[in-house]
Amino acid sequence: MNDKFYEQKKEKQDMMINGAMKIFALKGYAHASVDDMVKECGASKGLWFHYFESKKGLYSFVVSYAVKYAILEYGIKLEDKGMGLYDLLLEKEKVKVDLMGMYPYLPLLILSILNETDEEALSLMSDARESYIEALENIYVGIDRSEFEEPEDSFLIQKMITSTFADIMRDYYHKPVFLKEEYISECEKYIQMLKKFLGKK
Amino acid sequence: MNDKFYEQKKEKQDMMINGAMKIFALKGYAHASVDDMVKECGASKGLWFHYFESKKGLYSFVVSYAVKYAILEYGIKLEDKGMGLYDLLLEKEKVKVDLMGMYPYLPLLILSILNETDEEALSLMSDARESYIEALENIYVGIDRSEFEEPEDSFLIQKMITSTFADIMRDYYHKPVFLKEEYISECEKYIQMLKKFLGKK
Amino acid sequence: MNDKFYEQKKEKQDMMINGAMKIFALKGYAHASVDDMVKECGASKGLWFHYFESKKGLYSFVVSYAVKYAILEYGIKLEDKGMGLYDLLLEKEKVKVDLMGMYPYLPLLILSILNETDEEALSLMSDARESYIEALENIYVGIDRSEFEEPEDSFLIQKMITSTFADIMRDYYHKPVFLKEEYISECEKYIQMLKKFLGKK
Amino acid sequence: MNDKFYEQKKEKQDMMINGAMKIFALKGYAHASVDDMVKECGASKGLWFHYFESKKGLYSFVVSYAVKYAILEYGIKLEDKGMGLYDLLLEKEKVKVDLMGMYPYLPLLILSILNETDEEALSLMSDARESYIEALENIYVGIDRSEFEEPEDSFLIQKMITSTFADIMRDYYHKPVFLKEEYISECEKYIQMLKKFLGKK
DNA sequence: TATGAATGAGCCTTCATTCAT
DNA sequence: CATGAATGAAGGCTCATTCAT
Numbered sequence: 001m002n003d004k005f006y007e008q009k010k011e012k013q014d015m016m017i018n019g020a021m022k023i024f025a026l027k028g029y030a031h032a033s034v035d036d037m038v039k040e041c042g043a044s045k046g047l048w049f050h051y052f053e054s055k056k057g058l059y060s061f062v063v064s065y066a067v068k069y070a071i072l073e074y075g076i077k078l079e080d081k082g083m084g085l086y087d088l089l090l091e092k093e094k095v096k097v098d099l100m101g102m103y104p105y106l107p108l109l110i111l112s113i114l115n116e117t118d119e120e121a122l123s124l125m126s127d128a129r130e131s132y133i134e135a136l137e138n139i140y141v142g143i144d145r146s147e148f149e150e151p152e153d154s155f156l157i158q159k160m161i162t163s164t165f166a167d168i169m170r171d172y173y174h175k176p177v178f179l180k181e182e183y184i185s186e187c188e189k190y191i192q193m194l195k196k197f198l199g200k201k
Numbered sequence: 202m203n204d205k206f207y208e209q210k211k212e213k214q215d216m217m218i219n220g221a222m223k224i225f226a227l228k229g230y231a232h233a234s235v236d237d238m239v240k241e242c243g244a245s246k247g248l249w250f251h252y253f254e255s256k257k258g259l260y261s262f263v264v265s266y267a268v269k270y271a272i273l274e275y276g277i278k279l280e281d282k283g284m285g286l287y288d289l290l291l292e293k294e295k296v297k298v299d300l301m302g303m304y305p306y307l308p309l310l311i312l313s314i315l316n317e318t319d320e321e322a323l324s325l326m327s328d329a330r331e332s333y334i335e336a337l338e339n340i341y342v343g344i345d346r347s348e349f350e351e352p353e354d355s356f357l358i359q360k361m362i363t364s365t366f367a368d369i370m371r372d373y374y375h376k377p378v379f380l381k382e383e384y385i386s387e388c389e390k391y392i393q394m395l396k397k398f399l400g401k402k
Numbered sequence: 403m404n405d406k407f408y409e410q411k412k413e414k415q416d417m418m419i420n421g422a423m424k425i426f427a428l429k430g431y432a433h434a435s436v437d438d439m440v441k442e443c444g445a446s447k448g449l450w451f452h453y454f455e456s457k458k459g460l461y462s463f464v465v466s467y468a469v470k471y472a473i474l475e476y477g478i479k480l481e482d483k484g485m486g487l488y489d490l491l492l493e494k495e496k497v498k499v500d501l502m503g504m505y506p507y508l509p510l511l512i513l514s515i516l517n518e519t520d521e522e523a524l525s526l527m528s529d530a531r532e533s534y535i536e537a538l539e540n541i542y543v544g545i546d547r548s549e550f551e552e553p554e555d556s557f558l559i560q561k562m563i564t565s566t567f568a569d570i571m572r573d574y575y576h577k578p579v580f581l582k583e584e585y586i587s588e589c590e591k592y593i594q595m596l597k598k599f600l601g602k603k
Numbered sequence: 604m605n606d607k608f609y610e611q612k613k614e615k616q617d618m619m620i621n622g623a624m625k626i627f628a629l630k631g632y633a634h635a636s637v638d639d640m641v642k643e644c645g646a647s648k649g650l651w652f653h654y655f656e657s658k659k660g661l662y663s664f665v666v667s668y669a670v671k672y673a674i675l676e677y678g679i680k681l682e683d684k685g686m687g688l689y690d691l692l693l694e695k696e697k698v699k700v701d702l703m704g705m706y707p708y709l710p711l712l713i714l715s716i717l718n719e720t721d722e723e724a725l726s727l728m729s730d731a732r733e734s735y736i737e738a739l740e741n742i743y744v745g746i747d748r749s750e751f752e753e754p755e756d757s758f759l760i761q762k763m764i765t766s767t768f769a770d771i772m773r774d775y776y777h778k779p780v781f782l783k784e785e786y787i788s789e790c791e792k793y794i795q796m797l798k799k800f801l802g803k804k
Numbered sequence: 805t806a807t808g809a810a811t812g813a814g815c816c817t818t819c820a821t822t823c824a825t
Numbered sequence: 826c827a828t829g830a831a832t833g834a835a836g837g838c839t840c841a842t843t844c845a846t
Contacts, residue, residue, distance in 0.1 A: 004805090026318065030232040033840060044807045046844085055841060115316075115371070117227055156394050163368040164361045174318070193357050197398045209830085234815060245832050250817060252830095406826090428720065432634040435819060446828045448823085457820060517718075517773070519629055558796050565766040576720070595759050599800045611809085636836060647811050652838060654809095 002061055005051040015041050016048075018103055020062045025109040025173075029059055029121035056124050063113055063125040066106050071135040073099055082144050085154055086191045089161050092139075093187045096169070097180045108173045111166050148198070157198060164190060203262055206252040216242050217252075219304055221263045226310040226374075230260055230322035257325055264314055264326040267307050272336040274300055283345050286355055287392045290362050293340075294388045297370075298381045309374050312367050349399070358399060365391060404463055407453040417443050418450075420505055422464045427511035427575075431461055431523035458526050465515055465527040468508050473537040475501055480541050487545050487556055488593045491563050494541075495589050498571075499582045510575045513568050550600070559600060566592060605664055608654040618644050619654075621706055623665045628712040628776075632662055632724035659727055666716055666728040669709050674738040676702055685747050688757055689794045692764050695742075696790045699772075700783045711776045714769050751801070760801060767793060 005013065019041030023032045034055060038045050052058035077095050078088060096107040113129055116122055122129075140158070148154040165187055172183050206214065220242030224233045235256060239246050253259035278296050279289060297308040314330055317323060323330075341359070349355040366388055373384050407415065421443030425434045436457060440447050454460035479497050480490060498509040515531055518524055524531075542560070550556040567589055574585050608616065622644030626635045637658060641648050655661035680698050681691060699710040716732055719725060725732075743761070751757040768790055775786050 008805095028229070028232070031229070031319070034842090035840070038808095045842090046807055047805080049842065050806075053842095117375070118232065153394050153397075156391050159368075160361045160365045160391065163364040166368075167360075167364040170316070190357055190361065193354050196354075205829085235817090236815070246817090247819085247832055248830075254817095256816065410826095430631065430634070432630070433721070436821090437819070440829095447821090448828055449826080451821065452826075455821095519777070520634065555796050555799075558793050561770075562763045562767045562793065565770040566763045568770075569762075569766040572718070592759055592763065595756050598756075607809085637838090638836070648837090649811055649839085650809075653811095656838095658837065 002051065014102070016043050017062060017065060018105065019043070020058060021066060021103060021105040021109045024059060024062060025105040025112050028112060028118065029116065030118045059121065060124045063109070064128040066103070066109050067128040067132045069103065070099060070106065070110060071132065074135065074139055078139050082142065084147060085143050085145060085158060086195055088139070088143055089158070089165070090187055090191050093165055094184060097184060100178065100180065104178070107169060111170060157194065161190065203252065215303070217244055218263060218266060219306065220244070221259060222267060222304060222306040222310045225260060225263060226306040226313050229313060229319065230317065231319045260322065261325045264310070265329045267304070267310050268329040268333045270304065271300060271307065271311060272333065275336060275340060279340050283343065285348060286344050286346060286359060287396055289340070289344055290359070290366070291388055291392050294366055295385060298385060301379065301381065305379070308370060312371060358395065362391065404453065416504070418445050419464060419467060420507065421445070422460060423468060423505055423507040423511045426461060426464060427507040427514050430514060430520065431518065432520045461523065462526045465511070466530040468505070468511050469530040469534045471505065472501060472508065472512060473534065476537065476541055484544065484546050486549060487547060487560060488597055490541070490545055491560065492589055492593050495567055496586060499586060502580065502582065506580070509571060513572060559596065563592065605654065617705070619646055620665060620668060621708065622646070623661060624669060624706060624708040624712045627662060627665060628708040628715050631715060631721065632719060633721045662724065663727045666712070667731045669706070669712050670731040670735045672706065673702060673709065673713060674735065677738060677742055681742050685745065687750060688746050688748060688761060689798055691742070691746055692761070693790055693794050696768055697787060700787060703781065703783065707781070710772060714773060760797065764793065
């Protein structure tokens with residue numbers, strides 16, 4: 001269905017993908033307008049529909065693209081089984097920051113996916129959303145939780161870290177420039193604090 | 202400006218407030234439509250404008266109302282200075298659940314306020330938003346952090362709990378019915394786990 | 403149909419009539435709103451409809467009232483047959499200025515009637531409009547045109563004076579206060595100039 | 604701001620301009636509806652906003668266009684300085700009638716501009732209105748008033764002619780078809796009459 | 805392939821009109 | 826009589842979508 005799109009130059013593809021990601025990530029599905037994307041990255045209105053048929057199709061595509069790309073990177077950089085919970089969650093944030101090199105708004109888009117409440121948007125991306133969650137679970141399965149006396153505790157902490165980092169990342173996106181290194185330091189503060197109390201790994 | 206509205210029967214007032222809270226909380230300012238509110242609670246389109254002049258005015262009013270009401274309840278139920286961090290944050294969730302008795306979507310609306318990115322919405326509620334944040338800070342000032350060797354740690358933990366509870370609450374709102382007791386139990390799990398490791402109070 | 407209305411105190415009647423005249427005269431039929439009239443003179447929205455059934459009915463009534471009142475005054479003050487064209491047209495303006503004492507916007511309303519283009523408005527007041535025009539013609543019939551060699555000329559001049567005074571009056575209404583004496587002086591300038599050249603009477 | 608519009612075919616431009624002129628001229632700014640224009644000339648509702656952003660923008664544009672066009676024609680056809688008052692004012696009406704060839708409602712629109720009382724409309728066209736009035740003054744400066752013993756008289760007469768012709772023109776527009784030649788004859792009657800009495804030129 | 809003119813459904817808002825009190 | 830709450834149709838405007846070029 002999006003074959004035509006892939007026949008273009010990679011550069012132009014990425015320009016359009018980044019435009020769409022930015023607008024969708026910042027405004028959410030319903031409030032994002034195709035005109036915004038035209039302004040953001042030049043490609044004409046007709047072209048978006050030529051490649052993606054509809055706003056729905058575009059959203060499906062971009063979300064699915066973002067998820068696939070993120071899963072791929074996670075796969076490459078987080079696969080060394082046997083990492084501890086803390087190191088892995090921190091590493092995961094570093095991967096996200098790396099992703100921003102190519103697709104600056106990809107991590108924010110993924111956060112917005114997980115928080116999206118618009119029913120239409122949810123139905124359009126249900127597959128991508130689930131496959132992202134599943135991929136994360138697969139990664140989490142490999143975590144070495146032996147440091148924790150009660151395994152259940154580690155899951156609660158995992159959830160807390162995830163929620164907290166998501167919140168912080170959203171804040172960083174609201175600043176004029178996303179300060180990558182500062183963001184990672186901030187995450188590290190939490191990890192170090194937790195390590196001090198709750199398991200060393 | 203909303204004098205007319207307050208002259209109506211309390212029941213009807215609350216019906217409209219709840220309708221507006223629900224739609225704004227679920228869809229956000231920009232994507233909430235007055236038509237949705239008409240469907241939600243019967244009051245005709247014209248009536249919303251009769252009372253609130255504009256969608257902007259309605260949003261301002263509802264947000265401000267929600268914030269005032271929440272601050273009031275916090276004031277009444279969280280004022281015993283000297284509570285520990287954990288007990289206070291848990292108690293705060295209980296207050297929110299109590300608020301749902303009268304205004305089911307009030308807590309979700311407050312979460313949405315804190316996450317809102319639409320610039321128009323932000324400008325409409327800047328006062329309310331700030332007064333809410335300030336009120337929370339005043340409550341947090343009274344927390345007894347003596348259990349924590351490093352006070353800084355307690356602030357990181359506080360942030361983590363807040364982010365986590367917000368996430369969980371959003372999930373509970375996505376279910377067909379908000380299971381209040383289950384929600385509180387879930388929050389307690391986190392608190393108990395943390396108490397085990399990080400201070401007893 | 404407007405019996406009910408006439409059963410009120412004269413004062414209140416005139417307050418409402420003046421409110422309606424002002425709004426209709428200033429904004430024209432289509433753009434005048436009943437809310438404007440409420441603001442202008444206090445009588446509640448429901449009351450207008452109680453007395454006049456509809457905006458159409460109100461317009462019909464007010465226009466008809468204005469026309470009747472004006473014709474009455476013209477009848478009283480311009481009836482001395484045998485006046486010359488110039489004196490009569492000037493006297494007519496003086497009558498209008500007198501009318502403002504009781505109904506400040508009556509003369510402007512009459513001008514607006516004669517210029518109205520809105521089809522609905524035209525159909526609502528066709529009778530009043532015609533009876534006004536007819537009444538004027540009856541007055542003009544009594545004019546002594548013996549000063550004019552060619553009677554046709556006097557009709558052209560009459561039309562010119564009428565158009566000119568109407569224009570000037572509109573200008574005066576646009577000022578913060580209608581300066582009555584100044585208005586009459588301005589009219590006199592034209593009359594005197596014309597007398598100099600075109601007949602003495 | 605209206606670049607897009609000018610890139611269309613001249614024919615289509617003129618069709619839309621004429622539609623807008625007609626509706627604005629007949630109904631005035633406030634009561635003119637874009638729907639009326641849709642009915643009048645086919646272009647869809649969205650298209651008007653595609654080109655003009657808002658009803659305000661459309662009004663500004665059309666008024667400004669009309670004024671510029673009229674001033675241009677006046678410049679071409681009335682520039683022979685040294686014309687007498689009468690000939691010039693008559694010539695001016697002929698220019699207006701010529702303008703109707705391309706833009707049938709342009710002269711009526713200009714009359715409506717000069718009579719408009721709606722505050723919003725006034726603010727939207729203040730520049731155009733003033734530039735029109737100024738252009739007329741520049742033309743009037745060239746008038747040869749030597750026939751008049753008292754120059755002041757000539758200004759009064761000028762005002763009278765202007766008011767009268769405006770009135771007559773409005774009447775002609777209210778007929779099913781604007782009878783151009785008849786209109787000019789009517790104007791000439793006044794001019795001839797005046798010449799007979801008040802200066803020959 | 806690429807553009808943007810063109811369309812119409814949907815949303816915010818106004819306002820004449822009705823009706824319960 | 827008097828009030829103003831309540832309603833819905835109509836108008837301004839946005840935006841996804843189509844289509845001629």
